[in-house]
Amino acid sequence: MNRYLLGIFFVSITACNLEQKSTATIFAGEIVNPTSETVILYKDDIAIDSAYLDMHNRFTFTIDKIDEGLYNFHHAPQYQYVYLSEGDSLLLRLNTMYFDESLVFTGKGEEINNFLIEVFLNSEEEDKIIESFYSLTPEKFSEKIDSLKQLKVSLLNEVKIDTDLSEASVAMANATINYTTYINNEKYPFKNAENKITNTISQNFYNYRKELDFDDKELTYFTPYYDFMKRYIDNLAFTNCASDCDTENKIIKNHLHFNQHKLVLIDSIVKEKKLRDNLFRNVALTYFLKVHDNVENNKQFLEDFHKLSENNKHIEEIHKLYESVLKMQPNHELPDVKVLDSIGKVISIKDIALENKNVIFYFWTNKNNRHFKNITNQANKLALQYPDMKFIAISLTSDHENWQNIIKETNQPFKNEYRAANIDSLKNILIIDGLNKAIVVKEGVIVDAYRDMYTLFR
Secondary structure (H helix, E strand, O other), rough: HHHHHHHHHHHHHHHOOOOOOOEEEEEEEEEEOOOOOOOEEEEEOOOEEEEEEEOOOEEEEEEOOOOOOOEEEEEEOOOEEEEOOOOOOEEEEEEHHHHHHHOEEEEOOOHHHHHHHHHHHHHHHHHHHHHOOOOHHHHHHHHHHHHHHHHHHHHHHHHHHHHOOOHHHHHHHHHHHHHHHHHHHHHHHHHOOOOOOHOOOOOHHHHHHOOOOOHHHHHHHOHHHHHHHHHHHHHHHHHHHHHHHHHHHHHHHHHHHHHHHHHHHHHHHHHHHHHHHHHHHHHHHHHHHHHHOOOOHHHHHHHHHHHHOOOOOOOHHHHHHHHHHHHHHOOOEEOOOOEEOOOOOOOEEEHHHHHOEEEEEEEEEOHHHHHHHHHHHHHHHHHHOOOOOOOEHHHHHHHOHHHHHHHHHHOOOHEEEEOOOOOHHHHHHHOOOOOOOOEEOOOOEEEEEEOOOOOOOO
């Protein structure tokens, strides 16, 4: 569809809404190669409306009254931000094969939205460039980062000259520029953790911290802001713990202590409830999924979490994860999780483990063909080297026929191939935190639930 046809579509949707109040907000568009039947509009984490695609893959939202600010629209499995104001008539077009790169806005409200998308896409490209900056001195690094920031500021100034942007939309644009810049400064010490560059960082390097707002409700669910806050808390905890705690050189080894520091910092710095809850959740998920600590430390962390994050909206999720972590400890029986074989018969992985003395469970998904080939080759290679071990593949694939076809194409025997009966349940119970994960089981009992297929016998 060219811009002329976009214009026709735009006129048609506005014409259909002439009887609406002049303050009504119209958000509509066309999705090429749709991946679901609907578009869902969210404010923060709450769905406020949904629309089905019509026969031409178009959708329309007409909202009588809207609060100006940042929203996001979800077309499964993708989502992206949209800035809406009262009276906007905003049209988008995107191709799901190139989701963010193809996204274009037209109509009233287009300027701020196209600016936000451009900054987002530029930041992705910048990340590759900035990677080469981390070896520079703090002063040189700051100069490079500031110059990239200034390019975005100049672009915003041009937009402001040509367009009458609202004060709130300019604030959002500046927040986008600032937090995509600040996060690079917070990454710098971690990128140089093993050399002495960080010893030369002056306080001026972090001058922007004086301007931080930890209670901006409009930014709570904005990815650049949230990602910055996570990195900032990590950095502050690392710095404070390294200088104030009796843990000489143990900061990385003592993960419980380090994550306790992060909980305390969030409690002392962040007052906005939703941001607090989300940051506390992030620390808990990171600790339980990545650290793989012992039972006593896991229990202590959960107790501290409860003390500092009272009435956290994610508490049920955290408790379920904690219980799964306990069940996946060494010397525990493998949980009774269901999988399907090649003919659709339901089988428990516990029974599969008991049929074989030594079993390695590994995982793959049809969404990543390269990973499937690599992990399968690795399993086949290890099976030849360790003939006493049985390697069992579990696919996180919902389409049974598609799963069968993938295996047939690679000439894999179905006897060692299974598919998750319920993907989310299996991932939660077995704590699948990465596709290279391997679970080592002996006679139905867990030996190690957190191994890596590529370092399994090292």
